Amino acid sequence: MNRFDRQSFLGMDSEFKLGAATLGLVGLGGGGSHIVQQSGHLGIGGYVLVDPDHSTETNTNRLVGGTLADLESLTAKVAIAERLIRGLQERPRITPVRDTWHNATAKLKRCEIIVGAVDSFKEREELERFARRHLIPYIDIGMDIHELGGKKYLIGGQVILSMPGKPCLRCCGLITEERLAMEANKYGAAGSRPQVVWSNGVLASTVVGLITQLLTPWFNNPPDFVYLDYDGNRGTLTPNDRMELLRNKICPHHPPEETGDPLFDVREFNRHVADLALNKSKFSSAPPATSLWKTIWAGIARALGL
Amino acid sequence: MDARAEFAAIQALHPSASLHSEGGNPVVLLPNFKFRAGDKTVAMALLLHPSPHSGYVTRLFFEQKLEGVGQSQNWTEHTVLSRKWWAPSWKEVVAEQSWISMLGAHLRAVA
Amino acid sequence: MTIQFKITRHLLEEVRRDLARPHRYAHERVGFISSGLSSAEENLLVLARTYRAVADGDYLHDPSVGAMIGPDAIRKALQWALSEGVAVFHVHTHGGIGRPGFSNIDLREQAKFVPNFFQIAPQCPHGALVLSNNSVHGHIWLDGDKSFEIVTGFVEVGAPLNIWSTS
Numbered sequence: 201m202n203r204f205d206r207q208s209f210l211g212m213d214s215e216f217k218l219g220a221a222t223l224g225l226v227g228l229g230g231g232g233s234h235i236v237q238q239s240g241h242l243g244i245g246g247y248v249l250v251d252p253d254h255s256t257e258t259n260t261n262r263l264v265g266g267t268l269a270d271l272e273s274l275t276a277k278v279a280i281a282e283r284l285i286r287g288l289q290e291r292p293r294i295t296p297v298r299d300t301w302h303n304a305t306a307k308l309k310r311c312e313i314i315v316g317a318v319d320s321f322k323e324r325e326e327l328e329r330f331a332r333r334h335l336i337p338y339i340d341i342g343m344d345i346h347e348l349g350g351k352k353y354l355i356g357g358q359v360i361l362s363m364p365g366k367p368c369l370r371c372c373g374l375i376t377e378e379r380l381a382m383e384a385n386k387y388g389a390a391g392s393r394p395q396v397v398w399s400n401g402v403l404a405s406t407v408v409g410l411i412t413q414l415l416t417p418w419f420n421n422p423p424d425f426v427y428l429d430y431d432g433n434r435g436t437l438t439p440n441d442r443m444e445l446l447r448n449k450i451c452p453h454h455p456p457e458e459t460g461d462p463l464f465d466v467r468e469f470n471r472h473v474a475d476l477a478l479n480k481s482k483f484s485s486a487p488p489a490t491s492l493w494k495t496i497w498a499g500i501a502r503a504l505g506l
Numbered sequence: 507m508d509a510r511a512e513f514a515a516i517q518a519l520h521p522s523a524s525l526h527s528e529g530g531n532p533v534v535l536l537p538n539f540k541f542r543a544g545d546k547t548v549a550m551a552l553l554l555h556p557s558p559h560s561g562y563v564t565r566l567f568f569e570q571k572l573e574g575v576g577q578s579q580n581w582t583e584h585t586v587l588s589r590k591w592w593a594p595s596w597k598e599v600v601a602e603q604s605w606i607s608m609l610g611a612h613l614r615a616v617a
Numbered sequence: 618m619t620i621q622f623k624i625t626r627h628l629l630e631e632v633r634r635d636l637a638r639p640h641r642y643a644h645e646r647v648g649f650i651s652s653g654l655s656s657a658e659e660n661l662l663v664l665a666r667t668y669r670a671v672a673d674g675d676y677l678h679d680p681s682v683g684a685m686i687g688p689d690a691i692r693k694a695l696q697w698a699l700s701e702g703v704a705v706f707h708v709h710t711h712g713g714i715g716r717p718g719f720s721n722i723d724l725r726e727q728a729k730f731v732p733n734f735f736q737i738a739p740q741c742p743h744g745a746l747v748l749s750n751n752s753v754h755g756h757i758w759l760d761g762d763k764s765f766e767i768v769t770g771f772v773e774v775g776a777p778l779n780i781w782s783t784s
Contacts, residue, residue, distance in 0.1 A: 220780070302583040302590045309657040312778060322560045326585045329529065333588055334655055335623040335664050335774045364774055365625045377558050384561025384595070414778050424626075424776040453529055456628075457701070459664040460653015461588040462526045463535070465740040466759055473618060473659045588655065 204243055214416040215243060221415050222246030222293065224308045224336075226301045226327055227317035228277040229253075230395050231341045233264035234404030235315055236281040240288035242408065244415075247285060248307045250297045251277040262397040301327060308336075313411055315339045317404075319393075321379045328362055328369050332454040333461070338362040339410055340369060341403050343430070345394035355399050355432025358440070359406045366425040367446040370453045399432045406437060512556070512605040519606060526587055531557040533587060534605065543616045544575045553591055554612070556605050560584065560593075563601045566612030567591035576616040619769045622746070622755055624650070624665035626775030633748065635670045636710045643676045645683035645710070649694045651703040654741060661742070663704060663757065663768070669697065682722050684709065691730055695737045704741040705734055706755070710748040716783065717749040719756065727756060727765070735761030744768070754783060 204215045211217070223244050225232050228251040236249070255263055255270040255277060263277070265284040278296035285292050297304040301323075308314060314336050316327045324340055331338035343357035362368050369375040406428060413422035425447060427440040509532040513525045516534055526533045534554040540547055553567035560582075571581045571592040578594035585591070596615035599608055624632075628650075636646045648670045655662040675690035698705045707727065711717045719727070727745045734743035735758070744757035744765065755768030773779035 217780075300583055302585050305585060305588065305590070306657045309655060309662060310660065312772070312780065322582075325560070330585050330588065333653070333664070334662060335625065335772070337774065337776075337778070361776075363776065365627050377561075380558075380561035382561070414776055417777060419777075422776040455527070455530055456666045458527055458529075458653075459666045460662075461655040462653070463587060463589065464654040464656060466654070466742045467740065469656050469661065470759055472656075476659050 207242070210412065210416040210418040214418065217415050218243040218412075219245035221312045222248065222310060223411065224248040224250070224311035224314035225281070225317070226250045226304075226308075226314065226323075227319070228281045229259065229317065230262040230397065230400040231343065231404050231407075232315070232317035233262075233266070233277070233281065233284075234401050235317065235341075235407055236284055237264045238405065238408040239411070240285040240292075242412065243289070244411070245289070245291075246293040246311075247281075248295045248297065248304065248311055249278045249281045250299070250301045250304045250308070251281075252299050253277050255280060262395055262400055264397075305330060309334050311336060313337050313339065313414060315341065315407060315411075317341050321375055321383050324369060325375045325380070328375075329454065331362070332364050332368070333459055335364045335459060337364070337414060339407050340374070341407050342374075343395065343399050343403055343432075345396070345399075345432075353394075353433075355396070355430075357399060357403050357430035357432070359403055359410070359426065359428045359430070359437075361410050361423070361426035363424045364454070364459075365456070366451060367427075367442070367449055368451045368453050371446055371449065371451050372427050372440070372442055399430065402432075402437065403430055507556070507605075516554070516605050516609070528555070528586055531555070531559075535587070536609075541613050541616070543572050548572075552609075553586055554605060554609055555586070556601065556608055558601075559586075562597060562599075564599050564608055564612070565593055566596075566599075566609065566615075567593050568616075572616050576614075578615040618766075619660045620663065620757055620766055621660070621770040621772065622652075622663045622665070622753070622768045623772040623774055626773050626779075628665055628668060629773055632668050632708060633710070635668065636708070636748070640673060640676060640684075642678050642680075643684040647671045647676075647684050647686050647690070647707065647709045649697065650706045650708050650746070651697060651701065652706060654704055661757075661759075663706075663742070663744075665706075666703065668708075669694075683720075691733070695734060698734050698738040698741065698743070702738055702740065705738075705743050706757075707731070707745040708748065709746075710750075713749045714751055715749055716752045717747045717754050719745070719747050719754070723747065731756075731758050731765075732761040734758075752781065 254274045255266045265280045276298045278298045282294050282296050295307050314331045328338045340360045346354045413419045427443045428437050429440045430437050517523045520536050522537050524535045536552040538549050539552045540549045551569040555565040559565040580595035581592050594615050599611040650668050651666045653664045671686050671690045675687050677685040677687045679685040694705055731743050742757050742759045746755040753771050756765040758765050770782045
């Protein structure tokens with residue numbers, strides 16, 4: 201009997217594949233925290249968790265894993281996420297980064313999949329471009345609540361799988377110059393936008409389903425481009441029209457010639473690797489530090505003739 | 507604008523400049539570029555993006571943040587060409603000008 | 618140090634389709650894959666970009682080997698590395714199932730021509746790949762003066778992802 205027996209339909213070696221994978225999660229708020237929880241349950245073994253913030257009172261209506269005690273101690277969102285995962289797995293490989301993702305790119309490069317649960321179009325675009333340069337599938341999740349007037353609201357959102365070579369967020373019309381310009385005019389301030397836990401849950405669960413399709417063989421011919429619209433008023437998640445229209449389209453916004461780091465130089469890389477090896481050997485050949493208590497005890501032992 | 511000609515002019519000014527591409531758009535890297543920042547001369551890598559980026563019609567990215575220098579404000583972090591950069595909010599730079607003029611116009615933010 | 622080679626499924630299928638085409642006298646076909654690169658601490662990522670087939674006329678008539686490409690094929694690949702500043706990987710297939718290996722002739726020829734790429738594009742590593750019908754094996758030179766390293770992992774990027782390690 202194995203704790204993953206109930207998901208054995210995911211494939212013979214699915215437990216191994218999920219355990220070996222590393223997921224990059226940028227944004228650990230309402231959407232990201234759901235994804236952390238589900239990924240931990242599912243058995244994904246590796247995580248790069250990125251978020252600069254700590255839990256605040258207005259997060260508690262939706263931050264999965266966060267408690268009221270976290271408010272007092274200003275617990276970082278990455279710490280809450282790590283705690284969640286460690287409660288579900290014996291030996292997860294977790295790299296928490298309490299910073300913006302711009303300072304975590306070396307860690308994110310090694311992920312099999314990156315999920316962006318970020319607030320701004322500018323961050324989405326740059327994160328997706330970074331993922332494309334490194335041939336990493338990128339999944340975008342977003343939710344918004346729009347006031348329609350007369351105290352009526354529309355809950356909406358989207359999940360997009362942006363696979364290298366396939367349609368991107370610009371192809372989908374999610375990222376446009378107009379949206380970026382409007383955002384820039386507000387200096388990127390997202391403000392206190394309305395957010396609720398159940399809509400985040402629907403979208404996050406969909407993301408985890410996509411992650412599972414990418415990592416395990418349970419689903420025959422999974423789609424390599426997904427664009428789903430969420431209507432929270434009707435309770436529906438439906439394929440956007442572009443999902444069919446763009447299905448065979450090659451993305452013009454991320455040319456294959458832009459794959460990789462254009463500033464990479466193997467000579468510098470070789471020097472860096474040699475320096476790392478030298479530092480490691482210096483560290484391992486240094487005499488072990490003697491603890492203060494050992495020194496004191498040795499002195500006492502000598503004095504007593506022991 | 508002929509990107510090659512514009513780049514050639516920049517390279518004449520700064521020989522170690524190199525031309526790259528992001529999203530199919532030309533981007534010019536200027537390593538160790540010296541410029542006036544407030545009352546000092548500083549040297550750092552700059553990245554000139556002569557087409558729309560992050561909601562601005564053109565953009566100049568800096569290797570380091572120069573918070574409070576000159577008229578620059580609202581500095582934001584970016585990842586361009588796989589590396590981290592900083593850029594101030596500076597909208598006084600039109601796209602319809604030579605890249606050299608554009609570079610000068612962007613640097614006025616920190617002058 | 619890990620060395621991971623990533624290629625989209627679309628590109629790998631293009632490579633396989635081309636290598637499967639019959640040639641008038643060569644028993645095997647050969648091509649070249651250009652790649653971008655990136656590093657994460659001491660780990661290297663090789664990120665495949667595009668594929669170029671060796672033209673039919675650039676094969677030499679040598680019945681003692683599966684395929685022998687002539688100096689024009691090498692020259693064109695060198696030119697590619699120079700003009701685009703890319704890493705170049707020689708690629709061919711041995712068919713079959715399971716992890717493939719380079720033959721002694723493959724090893725001999727690689728050692729001759731791959732280091733030449735460093736004279737043209739010294740800022741990039743270069744190497745060679747051999748495919749089977751369901752796997753890949755690769756050698757990479759990080760320095761023209763030293764021997765090759767083995768590519769330790771491959772990712773075929775698509776839905777689903779196909780990830781395998783050679784270490």
